[in-house]
Amino acid sequence: MRRAIVMSASDNVATALESIGAGDDVEILSTNSEVISHIKTEESIPFGYKMAVSNIEKGANIFKYGANVGKSTSEIKKGELVHVHNLISPRVLLPESVKKEVLLEINYRKPTGRG
Amino acid sequence: MRFNGFIRPDGKVGIRNLILIMAVTDCVEGIGRKICETVRDSVLITQNHGCLVVGNEQVIHNMVGVAENPNVAAILFLSMGCESLRPEIVAGRLIKSQKMVEILTCTKEGGTKNVIEKGIKIAQKMRDDADRIARQAVDVSNLTVAVKCGGSDTSSGIASNPSVGAAVDKLVDLGAKVIFSEPIEAIGGEEELCRRAVNERVARQIRELVSAEEKRYTVQGAEMEFMCKGNIIGGLTTIEEKSMGSLHKTGSAPIVGVLRNNRTVLEKPAEGGVYFQEGTHFDAMTAAHFVAAGAQMIVFTTGVGAGFNNVLAPTIRVCGNVSVIDKVIADIDIDASNIMRGKESIEDVGMRIVETIIDVANGKKTKIEDDGYSSFVFYRQDPRLEYFISEKNKKGGNNQ
Numbered sequence: 001m002r003r004a005i006v007m008s009a010s011d012n013v014a015t016a017l018e019s020i021g022a023g024d025d026v027e028i029l030s031t032n033s034e035v036i037s038h039i040k041t042e043e044s045i046p047f048g049y050k051m052a053v054s055n056i057e058k059g060a061n062i063f064k065y066g067a068n069v070g071k072s073t074s075e076i077k078k079g080e081l082v083h084v085h086n087l088i089s090p091r092v093l094l095p096e097s098v099k100k101e102v103l104l105e106i107n108y109r110k111p112t113g114r115g
Numbered sequence: 116m117r118f119n120g121f122i123r124p125d126g127k128v129g130i131r132n133l134i135l136i137m138a139v140t141d142c143v144e145g146i147g148r149k150i151c152e153t154v155r156d157s158v159l160i161t162q163n164h165g166c167l168v169v170g171n172e173q174v175i176h177n178m179v180g181v182a183e184n185p186n187v188a189a190i191l192f193l194s195m196g197c198e199s200l201r202p203e204i205v206a207g208r209l210i211k212s213q214k215m216v217e218i219l220t221c222t223k224e225g226g227t228k229n230v231i232e233k234g235i236k237i238a239q240k241m242r243d244d245a246d247r248i249a250r251q252a253v254d255v256s257n258l259t260v261a262v263k264c265g266g267s268d269t270s271s272g273i274a275s276n277p278s279v280g281a282a283v284d285k286l287v288d289l290g291a292k293v294i295f296s297e298p299i300e301a302i303g304g305e306e307e308l309c310r311r312a313v314n315e316r317v318a319r320q321i322r323e324l325v326s327a328e329e330k331r332y333t334v335q336g337a338e339m340e341f342m343c344k345g346n347i348i349g350g351l352t353t354i355e356e357k358s359m360g361s362l363h364k365t366g367s368a369p370i371v372g373v374l375r376n377n378r379t380v381l382e383k384p385a386e387g388g389v390y391f392q393e394g395t396h397f398d399a400m401t402a403a404h405f406v407a408a409g410a411q412m413i414v415f416t417t418g419v420g421a422g423f424n425n426v427l428a429p430t431i432r433v434c435g436n437v438s439v440i441d442k443v444i445a446d447i448d449i450d451a452s453n454i455m456r457g458k459e460s461i462e463d464v465g466m467r468i469v470e471t472i473i474d475v476a477n478g479k480k481t482k483i484e485d486d487g488y489s490s491f492v493f494y495r496q497d498p499r500l501e502y503f504i505s506e507k508n509k510k511g512g513n514n515q
Contacts, residue, residue: 005273015269015350017455033457048269048350065272067303069356082352089353091302091329095338102347 002026004051006036008066013050013082015064020045026079028053042079046106050082062087081108116289118476119250120257120411121188124213128257129185130411130476131429132248133158134241136191136234137182139202140166143193146227150191150234154242158187158426162493166198174493175200176381179208180407182216186427188245189215191238193230196222215241250478256290256387258476261405261413261428262364263297265398268349268418272360274435274454274464275416281465282414282472283366283389292384294374294405295365297396298328299341303355304362308391311370320373324393330504341396345419364416365389376404377496383408398423400494402430412475414468422446426488429481431471448482 002024004014014028022044028037037053045051050064056076061068070089076082084099085108120128134154138147138161151159160181164174182190182205190209192202202218209216217237224230262279264271283293301308305325312318332341342357351357371388375381384390394404402413402425413430415423420439424430434440435451444450449468453459475481 007273015273046350050350050352064356065359067307067355067359069303069359070353083350084347084352087352089303089355092299092332092341092354093338094342094347095340098340098344098347102344105344105348 016045116255127185131186154238160491177407189241259292261294261410264416266419270435271418274451276363278464279364280366282468287368290387296392296394300361304358399492
């Protein structure tokens with residue numbers, strides 16, 4: 001069983017506590033190590049990366065630690081990876097070149113069937 | 116709680132007893148290196164912003180601050196002789212500290228070889244004099260500890276930063292001063308910091324500090340990288356997310372003051388409590404600011420393995436990333452990875468950090484003290500950019 005942690009009850013993302021594969025059944029834990037729910041991933045979530053714990057609309061705020069950490073740039077389905085390809089800061093933008101390099105380095109590919 | 120330190124003539128207490136060789140410009144750095152190689156526990160630093168004065172005021176304030184740091188027993192200044200930035204400008208501001216100060220100027224002393232020879236004699240005499248100062252027991256309230264994170268990843272926000280935050284709360288209870296900086300890593304966390312401000316004035320200063328840093332990194336047409344690829348590959352996406360993890364290391368005690376560090380002034384903490392220092396987030400430059408404000412020690416948290424080490428302020432490294440610890444345990448002073456495994460509480464790791472801080476204050480070497488230091492780098496706000504962002508302010512720019 002793979003595990004991910006939600007840092008605050010109002011968060012819409014969980015952080016992977018280990019590397020999670022596509023299609024894995026993930027135990028979503030609270031900071032008190034209680035199991036809150038189970039989510040099947042849509043794609044692989046590397047250790048330390050975030051996955052959506054609910055369906056997130058385009059332009060919605062992303063919450064981690066109970067704090068607003070940015071906005072989604074596309075619709076994100078429950079169980080999908082949340083990172084530089086679909087989450088931005090409305091205040092300070094990462095250079096595009098850095099985003100591209102990072103996505104290349106983690107070998108990120110959009111899940112099939114969604115353009 | 117007490118520790119044994121070196122009481123300086125101005126009453127400040129050092130945890131190390133170092134001879135500082137300060138090359139006021141980088142052209143005499145090599146001379147300083149020759150002297151430093153010969154004299155035990157001597158430290159060479161220089162600055163790389165040219166040898167001019169106007170526009171360089173912030174660097175000069177920080178050179179004075181570093182020389183005043185209580186870990187320094189005596190200072191030997193080196194200069195070429197043709198600088199605007201004369202060593203007397205810095206040395207003249209050290210009179211109040213009553214430290215041993217000497218100046219050697221290359222063109223007055225018959226050139227490089229003579230200065231090296233003379234410098235070794237002077238620095239060795241300083242070393243012998245400093246060796247006669249014995250450690251004495253003093254209260255922990257004499258400690259100024261700076262906290263910094265570098266190479267942050269997800270484990271920083273969950274393990275190492277919160278445990279340092281617990282240690283900070285304990286230190287503040289004991290009356291110590293704690294400094295943090297990295298204003299870019301307060302973006303998104305300002306309101307939480309302002310809630311902790313002791314009064315409205317401090318809250319306003321916090322907002323101004325963070326807003327100015329945001330402007331420096333959002334100049335249209337001038338893209339800047341502000342968090343490293345290691346952070347992003349480590350799983351952090353936005354500066355707000357990084358901030359939320361980063362600020363955990365500042366604990367929960369009230370923020371008693373903002374320490375300005377700019378062209379006008381270098382401020383130091385007066386009373387015990389947590390202080391937010393104006394500055395940058397680059398490790399070596401932030402560390403220089405901490406030392407200039409009087410920090411005797413730095414607690415440095417890392418995720419993806421930055422083994423930062425400052426030559427004047429012993430640096431305690433805290434890490435919560437298991438795979439990094441497995442590779443470089445020899446460099447890590449505090450292993451916080453059991454928090455990630457749910458086997459140790461944040462408070463327990465925090466207490467271990469406090470114990471290590473006291474040990475290091477008493478003279479115990481950190482894991483890589485003496486083994487390889489990061490450069491000591493002076494940071495300088497560019498007065499032209501500062502003017503630009505302040506003008507925008509006056510015109511009612513998009514920030515407070």
